[in-house]
Amino acid sequence: MAKFQMKERILTNAKSARLAEGTDAANATRATQVTNNHGQEEVGKFVKTNGESRFSLAAAGDQIEGFITSLEAAQVDGYTFGSVAGSVGDxxxxxxxxxxxxxxxxxxxxxxxxxxxxxxxxxxxxxxxxxxxxxxxxxxxxxxxxxxxxxxxxxxxxxxxxxxxxxx
Incomplete structure (x- = not known):
């Protein structure tokens, strides 16, 4: 085993994004917003683009577009607001x-x-x-x-x- 090993490293600033499951229409009411939005347990999970300025959790077999690095307590337009990383070199x-x-x-x-x-x-x-x-x-x-x-x-x-x- 090599003494030096590459480890997790994020070189770039994470991107701010809305995070939720489903479609814009599915997030139109307060009840579905609560169901579709994310909590802190989602940090570290892989995501994919899912609509206008929005990411959702990736499913098995999906390409990896990025991963959630943080979530804010506040919501933006009824969506969880957070940060996604995963740029070239990360x-x-x-x-x-x-x-x-x-x-x-x-x-x-x-x-x-x-x-x-x-x-x-x-x-x-x-x-x-x-x-x-x-x-x-x-x-x-x-x-x-x-x-x-x-x-x-x-x-x-x-x-x-x-x-x-x-x-x-």
Whole structure:
């Protein structure tokens, strides 16, 4: 095992954004706003664009557009307001979750491109590092994150922790 290992590092300022599930129409009433908005347990989870100036939680197999770094107590236009990071050059600590086609099986190696792995349900805090799977398709992705460190285990096996980097 190497003495030096790449670790989580966010080089850029996080972007301010609205955060909620569903559509603008689904957030029109106060009752659905409360249901669709996010709490502090969502910090660290992966997100994807979901409408005008808004992100929602990413599902297993989605490309990784970014991850929630913080949430504000106040809401903006009925949406949770927070910050999302994930710019080119950023590193994120993750737990390996195998292959996209068969989560929970397989290993990853340095250079593999990854997508969102098994997710924790909305309203449930992450039990550890967020999970990623080796992408079935290693080309043609809009948001490319790749494995840069296999962590202290050095195997890329399911359940081990490593580091990914946003490269495009």
């Amino acid at each position: 590193y994120k600590e993750v737990m390996f979750d195998g292959l996209q086609a068969t989560p929970g099986t397989g290993t990853l190696v340095v250079g593999d491109r990854v997508v969102v792995g098994s997710v924790s349900a909305k309203g449930t805090a992450l039990p550890g590092a967020v999970k990623v799977c080796k992408a079935t398709t290693q080309t043609g992705m809009d948001y490319v994150w790749r494995v840069v460190s296999l962590g202290s285990a050095g195997t890329g096996a399911v359940g081990t922790v490593g580091t990914i980097e946003r490269v495009s």
